[in-house]
Amino acid sequence: MTISLAKHVALVTGGTKGIGKAIAEKLRKCGAKVVITARSAPEETAEGFHFIAADHTVPESAGDIAREIIDTYGRIDIIINNAGANQGPGGGYNTLSDEHWQRDFDLNFLSAVRMNKALLPVMISQHSGVIIHISTGAADKPLWDMTMTYSAAKAALNTYSKALSNELGGKGIRVNVVSPGVVKTPLMIAFLENIAAASGISLEEAFKMVTQKVDVPLGRMSEPEEVAGLVAFLVSPEANYITGVNYHVDGGAYPII
Numbered sequence: 023m024t025i026s027l028a029k030h031v032a033l034v035t036g037g038t039k040g041i042g043k044a045i046a047e048k049l050r051k052c053g054a055k056v057v058i059t060a061r062s063a064p065e066e067t068a069e070g071f072h073f074i075a076a077d078h079t080v081p082e083s084a085g086d087i088a089r090e091i092i093d094t095y096g097r098i099d100i101i102i103n104n105a106g107a108n109q110g111p112g113g114g115y116n117t118l119s120d121e122h123w124q125r126d127f128d129l130n131f132l133s134a135v136r137m138n139k140a141l142l143p144v145m146i147s148q149h150s151g152v153i154i155h156i157s158t159g160a161a162d163k164p165l166w167d168m169t170m171t172y173s174a175a176k177a178a179l180n181t182y183s184k185a186l187s188n189e190l191g192g193k194g195i196r197v198n199v200v201s202p203g204v205v206k207t208p209l210m211i212a213f214l215e216n217i218a219a220a221s222g223i224s225l226e227e228a229f230k231m232v233t234q235k236v237d238v239p240l241g242r243m244s245e246p247e248e249v250a251g252l253v254a255f256l257v258s259p260e261a262n263y264i265t266g267v268n269y270h271v272d273g274g275a276y277p278i279i
């Protein structure tokens with residue numbers, strides 16, 4: 023299937039590394055103009071992308087990004103709210119402070135809420151647009167000792183996505199969630215390195231520990247591009263009747279169908 027996104031303007035938050043980078047590259051290959059954000063500029067040259075430096079945990083950043091996009095292109099067709107991370111220290115409820123909870127909700131939930139709020143007036147006036155929230159299988163299957171704050175924040179993102187899709191369906195805007203499993207990205211490598219250091223085990227052993235806990239029938243981590251392919255389909259006209267759905271791209275890890 024050839025997906026054409028010519029004349030589409032897309033925003034990919036956290037589009038400089040990992041899953042966001044793969045999505046940005048895929049959308050650009052499909053013909054979209056792609057705006058990417060991150061706190062630091064991409065290490066490799068991001069030729070062909072419009073980079074905006076931003077920290078999504080700063081509430082004002084959403085308005086600044088929206089203004090730059092609309093001033094430059096006059097429209098927005100696709101929002102991929104991808105920036106996120108499991109920032110909690112692990113160890114269970116008693117190790118978690120209000121600050122840990124706030125940090126994970128700011129980055130993994132409120133950043134998307136604010137970005138959408140800043141750009142939705144334009145999508146509504148166009149009577150068209152697609153929003154994808156990059157969530158995680160850990161929202162449904164939390165690991166109490168590793169992902170408590172992160173899982174709760176992404177679960178909030180999922181519920182918000184459903185409510186938003188119900189609200190915006192009649193305005194020509196679709197909202198879906200894509201939930202990766204274990205993806206080989208800089209974030210995942212850093213997560214495994216932390217587990218290895220904390221438990222005094224090798225990186226290889228940490229990887230085995232996580233994949234056993236998550237139980238992946240396909241028996242391997244995914245590549246970021248394997249998430250990007252689904253996202254490109256979901257934002258394309260091929261998926262015009264799909265909204266309010268959460269897709270798991272996780273090698274079969276999600277325990278029910």
Ligand SMILES: NC(=O)c1ccc[n+]([C@@H]2O[C@H](COP(=O)([O-])OP(=O)(O)OC[C@H]3O[C@@H](n4cnc5c(N)ncnc54)[C@H](OP(=O)(O)O)[C@@H]3O)[C@@H](O)[C@H]2O)c1
Nearest residue numbers: 036038039040041060061062077078106158205207208209
């Ligand atoms: N990797 C996995 O196995 C996995 C599994 C399930 C879900 N996910 C989800 O997939 C998404 C992407 O994860 P990833 O593994 O690709 O992460 P990654 O490799 O760490 O990349 C994260 C991207 O987001 C940017 N970013 C991080 N914090 C930011 C902030 N406060 N403001 C602006 N940009 C920020 C990073 O750039 P800077 O550091 O320069 O800001 C980078 O471009 C996240 O929402 C994550 O929860 C990942």
